[in-house]
Amino acid sequence: MSRRDRFDVVVVGAGVVGAAAALRLAAEGLRIAIVEAHEPQPWSPAAPDLRVYAFAPDAQALLEQFGAWTAVAAARAHPYRHMRVWDAAGGGELAFDADQMGRSCLGHIVEHGLLVDRLWATLARTPSIERLCPDKLLELEQDDDEVVLTLQSGTRLRAKLVLGADGAASRVRSLLGVHTRDHDYGQQGVVAYVSTQLAHQDTAWQRFLVTGPLAFLPCADGRCSIVWTLPDAEAERVLALGPTEFCAELTRAFDARLGEVTSVSERKAFPLRRRLADPMAVGRVALVGDAAHVVHPLAGQGVNLGLRDVASLGSMIAEARAIGRDFSAVHRLQRWARSRASENAVAAGSFEAINRLFSNESVVPTLLRGHLLGLAGRLPPLTQFFWKRAAGL
Template structure:
């Protein structure tokens, strides 16, 4: 390895929401940290403009951002609490309703634009003396030897580290160059994202209707609009994307049963291909994967970034433990602690969301009747319903310190 390369204890490839949160959480532990990101987040945007990409943050994710001292900045930039969740089946007609008051909470979570979360985290990183930002920056290759990584930039620069953290998304270059295989499958679906204005108030409710071609979700925004995530088969998504705004709004209103009156699309639309993907290993000597680099999940429950934040928090716990014991932070003794704490839980969540997707995409009359009955029964049996809500809110006890109540 080159003697000229700058040396860091930890290098994070990917300064998006999860990678930035990890770097911020690791700061102050006596380590030198580098974050490599292709582009800076947007610093400002036109008033009234809503980004197409939003996240439904759980209470656990909110606590992480609070403890990183950036939640107040997120609120200034813009967040939208939701207090209810209403889910129903298009074929069988079963429904279930969740209310934050029933579990003694002010809300069920917050809808926040991804760019808001990333900007708040990025501003925090810029103030940290132990974090060096390489932005714009992109790597072309990684040379690894005895657990150490030598990273080559596309512009010829090079840096080295004892621990390389891949937070570079579901098409992770770090994971690919490390030779870590994934398992999973394409869903043959695309998620159409857009912002719409309902004729009636959204009631601070996250709405979801399960259609045979995929779920349709409406997420409430503070200004009265809603962000939609409409998952549909590739053919159906292509047909919907080809419609003009008026016809798309008509199709959307029909698909939603006009529960909030007419839904009028405002601004652009985008369609993202969906797949389930899980890394066979999260760690190697001197390397760890977090967030979408480790797992990609169907968006029907909005759990992607929440799982990623928990990855980041658990990896910090593992590294703190190694530091406290005088062990190598890049050693498998430390990193397997992280993998054990997260891979099983993530696998269960991926499997659960996959099962929901398959169950509600089936329009066989018998299956439709059973699942609708299940929704109705769950809605009436309060202990079961409360269990679902506790899990979704991130109120469980088995959480890393950054996320724990």
């Protein structure tokens, strides 16, 4: 194997999390290879992606670190300044306002396809990153000193550190023999863009119904992107409705908070599962993003946790290099993996507990959530605490 096939880090998977990981670690002066099975579709402003994220401030800060955020913001990222969370049955409302938090906005609503597109443009401008696409990881072996990867094309790569950022059905994870704790929620997230009679007021809205949460996220063109969590059969039913019936049902489900829903785009649904990998690292190979954790995407939070894996790995490597230590030392990676696995388990557990508490029609949970929302609404420090947790601050 020649010098050309040796890298400090090989990242498998160039979705949002893998591409961000390659860029973050290249900023530490490391030589990186990134392997991706499929060339992404170029993003076009005329064809908005239905997969939309409520991008948290710490995720934005990460992209700023390696110069990718400006291009995302310039294309189409809509800042939201308020958040309203309320319960269909229990009463009470939680209000978050940027002014109150001393910030210009609480986060941005961003399309998945736009993020991938701009991250790939940044990868292409970074000489220390080699892209291998289309190509696929087939095999992986490691000893005490390095990892050897075999790709579908026959190419073999050597690295001191490998990151599996290859998504929920991760090949890296299965080659490591890492188990996952899985739970099928029996729910789907129905996503679409909708127009409403009233303006969205730069507010991310979330109403909890017994069937699951319903989010309206404010977009740059004045429409809202919805994530409507429903039991499987209900999701299939609303997907099959004609546009007029769909808008009428959605207006009712949203309690006409923005007046009538007047039109709807193409609709899609994705199944909701929890999948947590344990451990998140074996030897010199670590899992990040959906390869390590798939969580309930309450209000479009899906990708933020994966970018937190990347940010903390980046800091750990920067600290090691600053004191002249081996950035890929196995004990350091193990420490990072334990700390991320516990944070991710807490986040997954809280999303699940919220989903369960708010999907329960019995009297006690209904009263409890009314009290909780009422209490939090009356205590600004508590509201700030909740928001800071969600924003990664």
